[in-house]
Amino acid sequence: MSLDTHLAAKPVCQFLRARGLLVHDPGLHCGRDQAWIDRTLHVLPRFVADKVRVWIREGRGCRAAGAVEDLEMLLRRWN
Secondary structure (H helix, E strand, O other): OOOOOOOHHHHHHHHHHHHHOOOOOOOOOOOOOHHHHHHHHHHOOOHHHHHHHHHHHHHHHHHHHHHOOOOOHHHHHHH
């Protein structure tokens, strides 16, 4: 049996999903915004990228609570 090297992922996933054979793993999917964030952080100095990652993680957590802190407030809290 040979596999077609020109198979498109979307129809294959639809086929598998229709038969209950596709397991959804959100950890494998990266949205367009997250991909941009990852590319941008990759070119920053590590210590800056680490701080921005924490700010993003904290901001996402605060957003759920309804109060997003800005970067300046987080930097004051870190120092």
